[in-house]
Amino acid sequence: MNQIYGPTSGIAPIPDLAQGGGSDGATGTSGFLDSLKSAIGKVNDTQLEAGRAVDALMTGDTQDLHRTMVALQQADVSFQLMMQIRNKLVAAYEEIQRMQV
Numbered sequence: 489m490n491q492i493y494g495p496t497s498g499i500a501p502i503p504d505l506a507q508g509g510g511s512d513g514a515t516g517t518s519g520f521l522d523s524l525k526s527a528i529g530k531v532n533d534t535q536l537e538a539g540r541a542v543d544a545l546m547t548g549d550t551q552d553l554h555r556t557m558v559a560l561q562q563a564d565v566s567f568q569l570m571m572q573i574r575n576k577l578v579a580a581y582e583e584i585q586r587m588q589v
Contacts (some may be wrong), residue, residue, distance in 0.1 A: 527554045538563035 541559040544550045 527573075528570065531566045534559075534563045534566045 538556075538559040541550075542557040545553065545556045550556070
């Protein structure tokens, strides 16, 4: 019971390219894309889990309202985090587009 679960508990950190990642840019891009896909997949899994918890509560399979609400809150927080990360990535992309060459 000492393990803490949260919206980022299953997200792997992005590997540091400066430490043995090599100078190959494709490896860094691939690692970033894999991390991003993994994070989006975990958010999706959290959303699906919350949906299953709501369905179980509505059909009477479970009476545990507390766990259902916790699942819904975890899904909400993880989705909000994903959207904020997306907004930061879009803002960074737009900033790069405005840079003078």
